[in-house]
Amino acid sequence: QEQLVESGGGxxxxxxxxxxxxxxxxxxxDRVAIGWFRQAPGKEREGVSCMASxxxxxxxxxxxxxxxxxxxxxxxxxxxxxxxxxxxxxxVYYCAATWDKYYCGxxxxxxxxxxxxxxxxxxx
Numbered sequence: 318q319e320q321l322v323e324s325g326g327g328x329x330x331x332x333x334x335x336x337x338x339x340x341x342x343x344x345x346x347d348r349v350a351i352g353w354f355r356q357a358p359g360k361e362r363e364g365v366s367c368m369a370s371x372x373x374x375x376x377x378x379x380x381x382x383x384x385x386x387x388x389x390x391x392x393x394x395x396x397x398x399x400x401x402x403x404x405x406x407x408x409v410y411y412c413a414a415t416w417d418k419y420y421c422g423x424x425x426x427x428x429x430x431x432x433x434x435x436x437x438x439x440x441x
Contacts, residue, residue, distance in 0.1 A: 318343050320342040321414060322340045323338070324435055331403060335402065335437060337410055337412075338397075339394060339412030339432060344430075346395070349416055350421040352414075353366045353413075363377070364425070365380050365423075370417070372388070385398040386398075397412075403439060411432055
């Protein structure tokens with residue numbers, strides 16, 4: 318059974334940092350693509366970053382230079398380090414997975430497993 322569990326969210330001031338972690342069960346990271354997404358109140362879910370099964374990464378423009386995705390294949394975890402946070406980064410952050418991908422995409426419909434999300438709030 319496949320499962321994704323996000324953790325690490327919380328309240329942080331503008332300019333601060335958070336490190337989110339996606340703990341996976343039932344996955345082998347060299348066989349899945351992992352994406353990080355977020356959803357702000359009243360807005361659609363948007364891609365933040367992703368990592369392909371090969372370890373290749375992709376960043377959406379708002380995340381470039383501020384966020385870093387990484388993985389620990391031994392622990393089957395994927396982290397998202399978020400620096401220089403801004404109020405517009407506020408939202409629920411989700412990790413998602415799909416099997417046997419040699420690439421990763423930044424669109425929700427490319428993934429079929431989802432975690433429950435973790436809340437990130439950046440105060441102004």
